Amino acid sequence: MLERIEKAKDQMTAACEAMGRPINIMEVCGTHTVSIFRNGIRSVLPAGLRLLSGPGCPVCVTDQSYIDTVLRLADRDDLLIATYGDMIRVPGRGGSLETKRAKAAVRVVLSSEDALQLARDNPSKVVVFIAVGFETTAPATAVVVKEAAADSLENFCIFSGHKLVVPAMRALLSDKNNNIDAFLCPGHVSAIIGYGAFGEIVDNFGRPCVVAGFEALQIMEGLAEICRQLSCGEPELKSVYTAVVTRDGNTAAQKIIDECFEAVDGYWRGLGKIKKSTLRLRDEYGRFDAVQRFGLHEIPAEDTTGCRCGEVLCGLIEPPQCSLFERACSPEMPVGACMVSSEGACAAWFKYGRKRECRK
Amino acid sequence: MCLAIPARIVELDGDRAVVEAMGNRWRAKTTLLPEAGIGKLVLVHAGFAISLVDEQEAKETWRLLAEISEFNETPNRLSG
Ligand code: SF4
Numbered sequence: 001m002l003e004r005i006e007k008a009k010d011q012m013t014a015a016c017e018a019m020g021r022p023i024n025i026m027e028v029c030g031t032h033t034v035s036i037f038r039n040g041i042r043s044v045l046p047a048g049l050r051l052l053s054g055p056g057c058p059v060c061v062t063d064q065s066y067i068d069t070v071l072r073l074a075d076r077d078d079l080l081i082a083t084y085g086d087m088i089r090v091p092g093r094g095g096s097l098e099t100k101r102a103k104a105a106v107r108v109v110l111s112s113e114d115a116l117q118l119a120r121d122n123p124s125k126v127v128v129f130i131a132v133g134f135e136t137t138a139p140a141t142a143v144v145v146k147e148a149a150a151d152s153l154e155n156f157c158i159f160s161g162h163k164l165v166v167p168a169m170r171a172l173l174s175d176k177n178n179n180i181d182a183f184l185c186p187g188h189v190s191a192i193i194g195y196g197a198f199g200e201i202v203d204n205f206g207r208p209c210v211v212a213g214f215e216a217l218q219i220m221e222g223l224a225e226i227c228r229q230l231s232c233g234e235p236e237l238k239s240v241y242t243a244v245v246t247r248d249g250n251t252a253a254q255k256i257i258d259e260c261f262e263a264v265d266g267y268w269r270g271l272g273k274i275k276k277s278t279l280r281l282r283d284e285y286g287r288f289d290a291v292q293r294f295g296l297h298e299i300p301a302e303d304t305t306g307c308r309c310g311e312v313l314c315g316l317i318e319p320p321q322c323s324l325f326e327r328a329c330s331p332e333m334p335v336g337a338c339m340v341s342s343e344g345a346c347a348a349w350f351k352y353g354r355k356r357e358c359r360k
Numbered sequence: 361m362c363l364a365i366p367a368r369i370v371e372l373d374g375d376r377a378v379v380e381a382m383g384n385r386w387r388a389k390t391t392l393l394p395e396a397g398i399g400k401l402v403l404v405h406a407g408f409a410i411s412l413v414d415e416q417e418a419k420e421t422w423r424l425l426a427e428i429s430e431f432n433e434t435p436n437r438l439s440g
Contacts, residue, residue, distance in 0.1 A: 084406070111407020113389060133406070136364075140408045143391045188364050191403065191411040215420060243417035244403060250411055253392040 008224035015227030016048035029186030030057030030343025037352035039216040052315030053345035058133040060337045063267040067092035074100040081106045082115035083130040112144040119156035132161040135192040139253035142260035159290035167277035173205045182208040182226045194249025195239040211239040270310025307336030319349040364405035366418035
């Protein structure tokens with residue numbers, strides 16, 4: 001294994017020299033971000049190679065207005081809010097779900113199934129499932145919406161904040177100021193959508209897209225493959241995570257996403273409005289859509305805290321460049337979403353990267 | 361940490377499974393993975409099996425997870 005790591009390092013060094021300029025590779029997966037820090041990968045990379053943590057953490061990319069709407073729903077007596085644990089501490093206007101939990105009915109669930117069960121067990125309340133996440137969790141939401149429809153379970157609905165990864169990558173590259181040379185593509189999202197889904201990024205933008213798993217060796221080999229492609233000027237689509245990811249992905253999961261949802265324009269933290277990037281329930285499932293049921297409007301909120309999560313998510317700055325980092329903002333007292341989630345870039349820098357990794 | 365967890369299906373009734381990994385057993389659904397069957401190793405994410413996984417990859421991931429003290433929290437985390 002050491003041999004393979006050394007080989008990957010040599011490939012990267014050679015590529016950096018051949019390029020004669022710094023290389024920026026963006027990872028779009030929170031699990032990669034954490035693994036890169038935990039394994040100290042940044043510290044063994046050649047000086048010319050920089051990793052950018054992109055919009056890969058589902059909690060971090062959720063727009064502030066979505067969080068604020070969730071908090072407003074949590075104030076209602078007739079509702080039960082069912083949420084994944086990750087969302088519970090995200091600060092919004094007037095607190096977080098955690099601070100609401102004492103008075104309001106907020107339940108942490110491990111899966112969408114548990115949220116549906118909550119509705120069955122509490123017929124006098126309407127359960128609102130806070131459906132966030134990328135293509136990995138979207139099919140799980142779709143399954144329970146179908147179940148609710150089949151059982152005519154009318155006291156259940158979802159507030160969809162599901163996001164699609166590829167439109168976000170497209171949006172990042174469409175910004176002329178972007179400095180992204182290639183993407184290390186997410187493993188679990190790719191298990192669903194298949195690595196073939198990144199083909200358009202390679203074809204239309206000429207950027208290498210390589211899917212990798214989460215061990216150090218996988219990440220190193222993924223990065224080395226990207227460097228190789230860059231230095232010979234031939235961007236390609238590739239997966240080094242062959243144990244789990246196929247070109248076509250999980251077609252059953254894709255089918256159920258498609259049956260329940262359609263892609264609409266949606267807001268992302270830091271990236272703004274992105275075309276066809278957010279999943280909304282199709283009209284035939286409209287009665288399970290919290291937006292329709294409660295007449296919710298998504299008004300993009302302006303952030304007045306000084307948090308620079310948006311720039312962090314676009315790879316424009318590194319967390320230590322935010323003046324609040326470590327001072328006003330820490331995992332115990334998070335100001336922004338990127339510090340809340342254990343997968344967030346700010347949290348990862350705080351936990352693993354502060355002194356050692358800061359090159360600025 | 362927020363890895364999806366490889367686990368073995370030990371019981372299966374329709375799409376309702378019980379999976380086992382690293383001495384833990386929990387419920388998961390196989391709705392998204394029609395090819396799932398008893399004895400198969402699957403990757404479980406937020407309560408759903410999302411793909412098959414081979415023995416070697418599963419072992420590798422279990423080893424990684426064992427290193428991470430928060431393993432007990434892992435099943436309720438989301439990942440990208
Ligand atoms: S350090 Fe805190 S305030 Fe600054 S960008 Fe990160 S989450 Fe936002």
